[in-house]
Amino acid sequence: MGIPMDIRDAWVNHSNRSSNFIISSPDEDLKFLRSQMCTQEGVRAGVKSASIACVASAIPTLVAVRTIPWAKANLNYTAQALIISAASIAAYFITADKTILECARRNTRSLYEKPS
Numbered sequence: 001m002g003i004p005m006d007i008r009d010a011w012v013n014h015s016n017r018s019s020n021f022i023i024s025s026p027d028e029d030l031k032f033l034r035s036q037m038c039t040q041e042g043v044r045a046g047v048k049s050a051s052i053a054c055v056a057s058a059i060p061t062l063v064a065v066r067t068i069p070w071a072k073a074n075l076n077y078t079a080q081a082l083i084i085s086a087a088s089i090a091a092y093f094i095t096a097d098k099t100i101l102e103c104a105r106r107n108t109r110s111l112y113e114k115p116s
Contacts, residue, residue: 038103046096053091058084
């Protein structure tokens with residue numbers, strides 16, 4: 001029970017035909033390249049921030065588990081990993097989002113500035 005071959009081929013050819021009529025302008029290519037650069041910049045900044053947050057949250061968590069009696073009794077390995085990874089994930093997404101938005105704002109501002 002699948003899609004008959006002739007219907008499947010017609011659907012594949014239909015989707016290929018419709019994409020051939022799209023012609024991108026140089027402005028669209030430039031916008032795409034700028035968005036790719038903003039995304040890469042955001043990922044780099046996010047990874048850097050996540051690695052710093054990982055170290056900054058791992059050291060106090062591991063020290064607390066070994067010295068504080070309540071933490072020693074209640075925080076198992078899974079809880080420790082969740083604390084550290086939550087801090088890292090939050091730092092990554094917050095930093096990447098801020099960086100991408102700032103880059104997009106900078107690109108938009110440069111498009112609308114009047115050349116003097």
